[in-house]
Amino acid sequence: MKTNPSPLRFGLIGCGAWGSHHARVIAKTNGAHLAAIAERSDENRAAAQTNHPTAKVYSDFHEMLRKEQLDAVDIVLPAHVHYEAAKASLEAGCHLLLEKPMCLQLDQCDELIALARAKKLQLAIGHEFRLSSLWGKVKEMVDEGAIGDPRYCLIELWRNPYRLGTGGWRYNIKQVGNWILEEPIHFFDLARWYFGKVGEPVSVVAFASHKRDEHPELQDNFSAMINFPNSGYAVISQTLAAYEHHQIVKLTGTRGALWASWSGAMDRTFHPTFSLKYFDGEKTQEVALTKTTGEVYELEEEIANLTAAARGGELRCATGEDGRWSVALCLKAQESVDTGKVVKF
Numbered sequence: 001m002k003t004n005p006s007p008l009r010f011g012l013i014g015c016g017a018w019g020s021h022h023a024r025v026i027a028k029t030n031g032a033h034l035a036a037i038a039e040r041s042d043e044n045r046a047a048a049q050t051n052h053p054t055a056k057v058y059s060d061f062h063e064m065l066r067k068e069q070l071d072a073v074d075i076v077l078p079a080h081v082h083y084e085a086a087k088a089s090l091e092a093g094c095h096l097l098l099e100k101p102m103c104l105q106l107d108q109c110d111e112l113i114a115l116a117r118a119k120k121l122q123l124a125i126g127h128e129f130r131l132s133s134l135w136g137k138v139k140e141m142v143d144e145g146a147i148g149d150p151r152y153c154l155i156e157l158w159r160n161p162y163r164l165g166t167g168g169w170r171y172n173i174k175q176v177g178n179w180i181l182e183e184p185i186h187f188f189d190l191a192r193w194y195f196g197k198v199g200e201p202v203s204v205v206a207f208a209s210h211k212r213d214e215h216p217e218l219q220d221n222f223s224a225m226i227n228f229p230n231s232g233y234a235v236i237s238q239t240l241a242a243y244e245h246h247q248i249v250k251l252t253g254t255r256g257a258l259w260a261s262w263s264g265a266m267d268r269t270f271h272p273t274f275s276l277k278y279f280d281g282e283k284t285q286e287v288a289l290t291k292t293t294g295e296v297y298e299l300e301e302e303i304a305n306l307t308a309a310a311r312g313g314e315l316r317c318a319t320g321e322d323g324r325w326s327v328a329l330c331l332k333a334q335e336s337v338d339t340g341k342v343v344k345f
């Protein structure tokens, strides 16, 4: 008789605004066990212990990695600490879910990819749109040829300002890297995924502006165009100077078109509205979507998928190579904003 393997022992590093959702999801995922949490802030550590009384809670992630026999680590830290924590987790022999942006530098991404490969560990990056019933359906239809060859993609976000982050790290340019690495990075990943069968990005040109003159480095408004081979291109545009959270993807190809939209009062709503419309060149139709979509739902898929992949299943999450591409696109886009030039890959 086949026995079920023991649950995967997860350690969570960083239990702030988004990490507390990761903790909630790990705790309820079949085959996963939230064994330990490392959190530096006293307040967030106390909340983590109250919400997850059976998890061992640490203030230092190095100590957690040393003392706990973990199978997997989930990193939900400010961007500037991703590399150090990811390297230590892989060196400790743990499969890894690392939130975006993978790292702030490309050589750091390279090092993590090589380390995971050498240790035969799964390395998943938190570009959760890939696990979405809505954005994933668009990908499925593009790959099935529903619109022919993709030639144009618009990804647009209208939203309220970013959260500060514990200690204000998200508004500190040295810690956040740049604001393209925060949210537009998801859209770069999405565009590259949709254009996958056409080839890798060729060049990027980007523009940005700020709302507050005392902080020109914090660019609330951002637009970029990415060129792909075969004359396809994607337009990515977002503003943080608005309200609520509304995202659209419009894709046209040589034969048809897709229009997907998602709306919520906030990004983390459990009750969003969403829809997908398909034009086959002659008529339009609504595409039925069976599952609710939104980052709180995609997070469940991510944790379940890493758990399965650690047991030998297929990794559907973004890989280290995908995470590196997204960071590269953000860095090149910032270079374009700063120089006013088209930047090639």
Ligand SMILES: NC(=O)c1ccc[n+]([C@@H]2O[C@H](COP(=O)([O-])OP(=O)(O)OC[C@H]3O[C@@H](n4cnc5c(N)ncnc54)[C@H](O)[C@@H]3O)[C@@H](O)[C@H]2O)c1
Residues within 6 Å of the ligand: 013, 014, 015, 016, 017, 018, 019, 038, 039, 040, 041, 044, 059, 060, 061, 076, 077, 078, 079, 081, 099, 100, 101, 126, 127, 128, 163, 164, 165, 166, 167, 169, 182, 295
């Ligand atoms: N994929 C997504 O959709 C998504 C959504 C939100 C946030 N994120 C990412 O998640 C990460 C965290 O974002 P957040 O909004 O939760 O920020 P946050 O500031 O609310 O949480 C970060 C937590 O890490 C803790 N921390 C900082 N340094 C630490 C250290 N050395 N050791 C242990 N704990 C430490 C902080 O005390 C804080 O509790 C970021 O990388 C962000 O980009 C991803």
